[in-house]
Each structure stands twice: as C-alpha cells, then as structure tokens.
Amino acid sequence: MAKVLFSSEQxxxxxxxxATFNETDYRSLTEAMIRRFPALDRASLLxxxxxxxxxxxxxxxxxxxxxxxxxxxxxxxxxx
Amino acid sequence: xxxxxxxxxxxxxxxxxxxxDKVTGRAxxxxxLSLPGMIWGKTLRSPHAHARxxxxxxSKAEAMPGVLAVAVHSDFAAVSDEAIQAGEGSANxxxxxxxxxxxxxxxxHGHAVAAVAAKTEALAEQALALIEVEYEVLPPVxxxxxxxxxxxxxLHDDMFTTGLEETPDKASNIANRVEFxxxxxxxxxxxxxxIVEGTYKTPTCHQGYIEPHACTVRYDExxxxxxxxxxxxxxxxxTSTAKLLGMELSKLKVVASEIGGGFGGKTTVYxxxxxxxxxxxxxxxVKMVMDRDEVQxxxxxxxxxxxxxxxxxxxxxxxxxxxxxxxYEAGAFKGSPVMMGCMTAFTPYEVPNLYAxxxxxxxxxxxxxxxxxxxxxQGEFAAEMAVNELAAKLGMDPIELRLKNAAKEGxxxxxxxxxxxxxxxxxxEAARDSEHYKAALAENxxxxxxxGFWFNVGGQxxxxxxxxxxxxxxxxxxxxxxxxxxxxxxMMAAEELGIPLEKLKPIVADTEMLAxxxxxxxxxxxxxxxxxxxxxxxxxxxxxxERAAALWNVTAEQVDYADGVAYNTAGEDKMTxxxxxxxxxxxxxxxxxxxxxxxxxxxPSFAVHICDLEVDPETGKTxxxxxxxxxxxxxxxxxxxxxxxxxxxxxxxxxxxLNEEYVYSPEGKLENMGFLDYRIPVASDLPMIDTVVxxxxxxxxPFGVRxxxxxxxxxxxxxxxxxxxxxIGTHVTELPLSPPRVLKLVQEKG
Numbered sequence: 001m002a003k004v005l006f007s008s009e010q011x012x013x014x015x016x017x018x019a020t021f022n023e024t025d026y027r028s029l030t031e032a033m034i035r036r037f038p039a040l041d042r043a044s045l046l047x048x049x050x051x052x053x054x055x056x057x058x059x060x061x062x063x064x065x066x067x068x069x070x071x072x073x074x075x076x077x078x079x080x
Numbered sequence: 081x082x083x084x085x086x087x088x089x090x091x092x093x094x095x096x097x098x099x100x101d102k103v104t105g106r107a108x109x110x111x112x113l114s115l116p117g118m119i120w121g122k123t124l125r126s127p128h129a130h131a132r133x134x135x136x137x138x139s140k141a142e143a144m145p146g147v148l149a150v151a152v153h154s155d156f157a158a159v160s161d162e163a164i165q166a167g168e169g170s171a172n173x174x175x176x177x178x179x180x181x182x183x184x185x186x187x188x189h190g191h192a193v194a195a196v197a198a199k200t201e202a203l204a205e206q207a208l209a210l211i212e213v214e215y216e217v218l219p220p221v222x223x224x225x226x227x228x229x230x231x232x233x234x235l236h237d238d239m240f241t242t243g244l245e246e247t248p249d250k251a252s253n254i255a256n257r258v259e260f261x262x263x264x265x266x267x268x269x270x271x272x273x274x275i276v277e278g279t280y281k282t283p284t285c286h287q288g289y290i291e292p293h294a295c296t297v298r299y300d301e302x303x304x305x306x307x308x309x310x311x312x313x314x315x316x317x318x319t320s321t322a323k324l325l326g327m328e329l330s331k332l333k334v335v336a337s338e339i340g341g342g343f344g345g346k347t348t349v350y351x352x353x354x355x356x357x358x359x360x361x362x363x364x365x366v367k368m369v370m371d372r373d374e375v376q377x378x379x380x381x382x383x384x385x386x387x388x389x390x391x392x393x394x395x396x397x398x399x400x401x402x403x404x405x406x407x408y409e410a411g412a413f414k415g416s417p418v419m420m421g422c423m424t425a426f427t428p429y430e431v432p433n434l435y436a437x438x439x440x441x442x443x444x445x446x447x448x449x450x451x452x453x454x455x456x457x458q459g460e461f462a463a464e465m466a467v468n469e470l471a472a473k474l475g476m477d478p479i480e481l482r483l484k485n486a487a488k489e490g491x492x493x494x495x496x497x498x499x500x501x502x503x504x505x506x507x508x509e510a511a512r513d514s515e516h517y518k519a520a521l522a523e524n525x526x527x528x529x530x531x532g533f534w535f536n537v538g539g540q541x542x543x544x545x546x547x548x549x550x551x552x553x554x555x556x557x558x559x560x561x562x563x564x565x566x567x568x569x570x571m572m573a574a575e576e577l578g579i580p581l582e583k584l585k586p587i588v589a590d591t592e593m594l595a596x597x598x599x600x601x602x603x604x605x606x607x608x609x610x611x612x613x614x615x616x617x618x619x620x621x622x623x624x625x626e627r628a629a630a631l632w633n634v635t636a637e638q639v640d641y642a643d644g645v646a647y648n649t650a651g652e653d654k655m656t657x658x659x660x661x662x663x664x665x666x667x668x669x670x671x672x673x674x675x676x677x678x679x680x681x682x683x684p685s686f687a688v689h690i691c692d693l694e695v696d697p698e699t700g701k702t703x704x705x706x707x708x709x710x711x712x713x714x715x716x717x718x719x720x721x722x723x724x725x726x727x728x729x730x731x732x733x734x735x736x737x738l739n740e741e742y743v744y745s746p747e748g749k750l751e752n753m754g755f756l757d758y759r760i761p762v763a764s765d766l767p768m769i770d771t772v773v774x775x776x777x778x779x780x781x782p783f784g785v786r787x788x789x790x791x792x793x794x795x796x797x798x799x800x801x802x803x804x805x806x807x808i809g810t811h812v813t814e815l816p817l818s819p820p821r822v823l824k825l826v827q828e829k830g
Binding site for chain 2: 008
C-alpha cells in the first residue's frame with residue numbers, strides 16, 4: 001500500500017496527517033483520495049506536483065505508484 | 081571533490097561553440113534583426129503610480145503623418161480568465177494583458193498605457209506626445225506593510241484574499257496566504273535553551289540584465305506571424321502571445337535571438353504581443369526596443385520583503401524549532417514567489433518543528449518577475465541571519481552550528497518529500513576546511529557565512545539529433561542558451577555517441593522546427609534538456625546498431641557500439657559511426673535521434689558562501705575583500721561554466737546585499753532608473769570570486785547533474801550582511817547595505 005503524507009494545508013481538509021491507499025497509479029490514487037476526503041479540492045490536487053519516494057514529478061498523470069511508497073503532493077515549483 | 085567517473089568529454093573545459101560569434105560581434109541579439117518595410121513601436125507609460133484612466137484619446141496620434149498603428153488594452157479582446165504557465169509559475173491572462181497595456185487603472189509608475197508604430201523611431205516618440213490621457217490620481221501604496229493596513233487604498237476591487245479559513249467579503253491587497261509546517265513549533269521553542277528572533281527586510285531590486293527587452297515581429301496577410309526576441313523561453317512567448325491574441329500556435333513562429341542576460345526576468349512577455357498588434361494593424365514588420373529606463377520602470381523586479389524569523393536551540397546547538405512570517409510584494413498584480421520563500425527558508429536544516437507563513441501582497445510597483453531562485457534569497461536571508469545570530473549567542477562557530485543541524489539524506493522538508501542524497505554537509509565541510517575560513521581579519525573587517533537551498537526543476541525538453549552522411553551531426557534543442565548550455569549539450573551528446581566533440585553542432589531551434597520545450601530557468605537546462613539530448617543520442621546509437629546489423633546481415637542484438645564504433649559480435653567486422661552514416665541511404669534513409677521528455681528527478685542543490693568585508697567607518701563604504709562560493713553541482717559537465725554560474729550568482733547576490741534597491745518618491749515615482757543610479761556591481765568593485773565545486777551526484781540523472789544556475793544567489797545576502805554586522809559590531813536587519821545605511825549603523829554603534 002502506498003502512503004500519502006498530507007501537507008499542513010491538506011491536513012486542514014483531511015483531518016489526518018497521512019493515509020494509506022491500495023491504488024497503484026496516479027489517476028486511481030487521486031480519485032480514491034477525493035472519495036475518501038471529499039473536502040480535497042479536485043482541481044487543486046490535480047494541479048500539484050508529486051514526489052514518489054523523494055523523486056519529484058511535475059506531470060504525474062501516467063505515473064505508477066509502487067507498493068509501500070511514500071507520496072507527497074506539493075505546489076508546482078518553477079524557477080528563474 | 082568528485083566521485084570520479086571515466087568520461088571522455090564530461091568534466092572537460094571545452095571550447096564554447098558560440099564563442100567566435102560572441103567575440104566577433106556576429107551574434108545576433110534581440111535588437112539586431114531588421115526587416116524590409118519595418119517600422120518602429122514605442123510605448124506611452126504612466127507618470128503616476130496609482131490612477132484611474134478617465135479618458136484615453138489616441139485620435140491625434142493616429143492622424144499624425146507617418147503613424148501607421150496604435151495599440152491599447154481593448155486590442156486584447158480575446159483574453160479570457162485563464163491561467164498559463166509563465167516564469168515563476170502560473171499567470172492569469174487578464175492580469176498579464178492588463179500589465180502589458182493598462183485597462184482602466186494604472187498601477188505603477190511606468191505602466192504601459194498605449195503604443196504607437198510609426199515609420200521612424202523619432203516619429204513614434206513624437207506621436208506618443210499626441211496621445212491624450214486624463215487620470216484621476218489615487219494614493220499609492222508602496223510597501224507590503226502599508227498595503228496590508230486596514231485602511232490602505234485597494235489596487236483591485238475584485239481581489240479577495242485566498243488561503244484563509246473563510247473567504248473574506250472585502251477586497252484586499254493581500255492576494256494569498258500560504259502556510260507550511262511540520263511538527264509543533266511551540267513545543268520546539270519550549271525545549272529550547274536559547275531563542276533568537278528578528279525582522280529582516282530586503283528591497284525591490286532588478287535582475288539587471290545588460291540587454292534591454294527587444295523584439296522584431298511580422299504579421300502577414302495570411303495570418304502567419306513571426307516574433308524574433310530575446311527571451312529565456314520562446315515557446316512560452318508563443319503560448320502567452322497566442323493566448324493573448326486568440327491565435328493558433330501553428331500560426332506564430334517565435335525565434336529566440338542570442339540573449340544578453342535574463343536571470344528569470346525574460347520568462348514573460350511585455351512588448352511582443354503589442355508589437356504583433358501593431359504589425360497586424362499596420363501591415364508592416366514592427367520593431368520595439370526598450371531603453372534602460374523602461375526596463376527598470378516596467379519589467380519585473382523581484383519582491384521586496386518584510387520577514388520575521390524565530391529560532392530556538394538547545395545549549396549544544398541542536399535547533400528545536402524555526403518559525404517565520406514572510407511578507408512579499410507582488411507588484412501590481414498578484415503572484416509573488418512567497419510560497420517558494422516559505423518552502424526554502426528553513427530547508428538547509430533538519431529540524432523537527434518548522435512553521436512558515438507567507439503573504440502575497442500587491443503594491444504600486446511593477447509586477448514582479450522571476451529572479452534566479454525566485455523567492456529563496458529573501459526568506460533565506462532572514463533565516464540565515466538569524467542562524468548566525470544564534471551561533472553568536474551560543475558561542476558556536478556558525479559552520480559547526482550548521483553542520484550539527486544540516487539537511488541530509490532522509491531529512492524531512494517543510495514542503496513534503498524527504499531528501500535523497502544531497503551535498504550540504506560536503507559544502508559546509510569544504511567551507512570549514514578552506515584556507516579562506518581560517519585566514520585572519522584586520523581592523524574594520526568582518527566575515528560572514530551563509531548557506532542556501534534551491535529545488536532545481538525538470539520539465540519538458542525536446543531534442544533532435546540529425547546525423548549527416550559524413551558522420552557529423554546537428555543537435556537541435558529548444559532551450560535558449562544563456563549560460564553555456566550549447567556546450568554542455570554538445571559534450572553530453574559526444575559522450576553518448578562516442579564521436580569527437582567538434583563533429584556535433586548544437587543549435588537552438590525556433591518554435592516551428594521542434595516540439596515544445598520549456599524555457600531556460602529553474603536551473604533546468606543542463607539537467608532536463610541534457611536528459612533529452614542523452615535520450616536522442618541513445619536513439620541515434622540504437623539506429624546505428626540496426627543499420628550496421630543490416631549491412632552485416634546479423635541482428636541488432638549481435639552488434640555492440642562503443643567509442644563511436646559498431647562491432648559485429650558474430651564476426652570480426654567493425655564500422656565507425658561515420659561509415660554507417662555514409663551508407664544510411666542504402667539502409668533506410670538518414671538517421672535522426674529524438675528525445676522528447678518531461679524530466680523528473682531534479683536534484684536539489686545547496687551552496688555555502690564565505691564573505692570577508694571591510695567597512696570604512698568614515699564614509700560607510702564597503703569593500704568585499706575576499707569571497708568564496710561553494711556549491712554542489714551534482715556533476716559539473718563543463719566546470720568553467722559551472723564556476724561562472726557560481727560567480728555570477730555570488731556577484732548578483734552581493735549587489736542585492738550592498739547597493740541595489742528601487743528608490744521611490746513619496747508619490748511612488750521611481751527615482752533611480754539607469755545603471756548610474758541603480759548600482760549593480762562591476763568588475764572593478766569585487767575581488768575574484770573563488771569557487772569550490774562539490775560533486776554529489778543526483779541519482780536521477782545519467783551523469784549526476786543537479787543544476788547550478790540559482791543556488792548561488794541565495795547565500796550572499798546573509799553572508800555579506802553578517803560580514804558587515806561583524807565588521808561594525810552590530811546587528812544588520814535591512815538591505816541594501818549602501819554607504820548611508822552602513823554609516824548610520826556605524827554611528828549608532830558609536
């Protein structure tokens with residue numbers, strides 16, 4: 001199972017710091033997150049970058065989520 | 081400093097492929113293109129910082145002989161309420177259009193109101209004077225704190241603070257509030273034996289690129305159009321301009337000229353869409369070139385900031401909690417990099433309890449644009465100054481304090497992920513062990529150290545490698561070359577293909593020749609575009625093996641390829657890359673390798689700087705007398721360019737710390753346009769910036785690259801600030817440390 005660790009802003013909406021999911025790809029994971037935590041804003045969630053086991057991925061649409069991975073959602077980072 | 085790998089080209093100091101053009105003057109920059117029938121565009125700018133436009137009449141200008149077109153905000157009729165990616169992140173199209181040409185209010189001194197195209201530059205200037213504008217002048221708000229006051233004049237009646245528990249019902253200058261935290265800072269402070277806190281301010285300052293914004297455009301009768309401009313991202317110029325003008329992407333070709341500096345400031349559009357409007361209206365090519373005053377007045381500086389930081393630690397130096405409130409000016413429209421300030425300020429430290437709160441505040445200044453590690457220098461200045469204060473209070477060496485609390489593999493970041501392997505400890509150890517750090521100081525001299533963190537980013541890059549029948553090739557990339565990336569691409573391709581470097585020519589293609597590539601920014605080009613180059617080269621190698629196999633009548637699996645030569649493992653045959661390419665017409669046609677990626681796995685980069693500074697107590701003049709910049713590059717593809725990035729970042733940060741600031745009158749008028757009054761460092765101001773390149777490889781890049789363009793601008797603010805504080809024997813809380821401010825500190829110290 002993948003473990004999603006919520007940011008402090010997300011925790012205001014989920015009420016918990018982390019949750020585990022059986023889903024094995026990004027699309028089904030985000031759908032499951034929204035089902036379990038309806039307060040999560042879909043558009044905001046899908047607009048975020050993710051990190052899977054520390055590897056930062058800005059466009060995760062097609063990502064597989066390995067079992068036992070740590071997943072973080074965080075704001076898109078750009079630079080100068 | 082390197083975990084050695086056996087490379088032929090990577091890590092060498094090769095000759096830059098653009099060198100001859102640059103030193104002979106052949107290289108063409110933004111203002112260098114002229115077209116037959118071309119006319120000139122000029123911009124009318126607001127004399128007020130904050131005013132309502134009550135009347136705008138361009139009829140006299142339009143009637144003037146020689147004037148062929150006029151543009152105003154209503155020409156952006158197609159603009160919708162939509163976010164697009166631009167520079168520091170997303171930009172709202174309505175805001176972008178209103179920044180390029182004011183809608184019904186001007187929001188800063190120099191805000192563009194209208195533009196004219198005429199047969200000559202002089203006629204266009206004259207025509208501007210015929211445009212009649214009447215303003216209802218409004219009181220300006222020139223600082224974030226003033227803008228946050230309950231009774232402050234509001235810039236946008238339709239802007240309501242987001243990020244609060246409840247959406248307010250009153251418009252405000254606070255666009256957004258963000259928050260990041262881990263652990264419990266109050267519990268962390270309760271564990272602390274020592275607490276420091278302070279408020280630290282940074283000024284509005286500009287990227288300071290030497291080349292002003294410039295473009296030449298042409299809008300043809302069939303709707304096809306072309307923009308030639310100096311930009312960090314010509315594909316993003318295409319996106320923004322097409323969205324603003326309701327065009328299809330295929331009808332707009334953007335060509336990136338050579339670029340004379342950008343540092344983040346050339347990641348958005350200003351006059352390119354306006355020039356295209358003027359060209360469409362006039363039926364003529366249009367050139368627009370800003371002068372230096374316009375660059376300072378109306379192109380994005382970086383945020384001024386007002387930041388409060390509190391740090392608690394045990395007597396042994398273990399930091400138990402770090403907290404900050406970061407307030408960044410966005411300029412006239414929302415979108416400061418305060419979120420990234422919150423995400424970076426405390427990230428060099430492994431601390432269980434962190435809290436960062438950020439506010440994005442609009443003021444009557446130009447809309448900020450990205451500037452080298454956008455948002456990080458301001459927040460990290462506050463945090464690093466406070467860490468140095470903590471070291472002094474604890475009686476600890478500031479590097480030992482940092483080593484005791486340094487972020488490392490497994491450290492939980494405030495923004496979420498835990499670090500993979502990073503090189504901060506190695507940078508700190510190199511600083512501690514350096515001869516510089518042990519050198520004695522004289523009277524009126526002080527030393528400061530500071531660290532800096534930047535994420536680095538990946539993103540989309542497209543590359544094609546076209547092989548020629550003689551075995552040479554062209555590397556076609558889409559990332560404008562600001563810091564020497566063509567050399568790096570050439571080296572990585574040569575390494576993969578195993579052919580001599582000079583057999584490969586790197587070029588930056590226009591938007592019609594290649595698929596989308598994100599701009600050069602975020603320290604991404606050598607990392608991400610480099611990965612696309614490697615992928616394209618590997619595609620070429622795969623095809624070389626297939627072609628050799630076909631010629632030898634074996635399978636591709638029976639062919640090995642190394643050092644530019646294919647070997648038949650089923651026999652004695654071998655062929656060079658050039659020999660295979662020479663027979664490509666008989667084995668299926670010419671060979672082209674492709675790499676189209678959205679790069680992932682960008683490796684964070686840390687930097688540590690040491691600054692020695694001397695203060696003249698009589699005048700307040702400061703001199704940086706010695707400076708060392710240490711940074712983890714992951715892998716330095718071209719060490720000279722990496723060292724140049726470290727030096728460039730350090731010099732810009734030193735300028736930010738010592739002299740650079742926008743000076744406004746009480747009415748909100750900018751008073752120090754131009755490089756005589758806006759003082760950036762020049763070569764004679766500074767000693768040689770010594771560099772130490774650390775190489776802790778990024779596991780997600782084939783050669784270990786992290787990216788080096790941005791981290792180097794972060795530490796100087798606090799390294800210089802602390803050096804000045806130590807030289808004077810006082811506290812420093814505000815930049816820049818210009819002579820009057822330093823003299824005041826000296827006098828206050830007595």
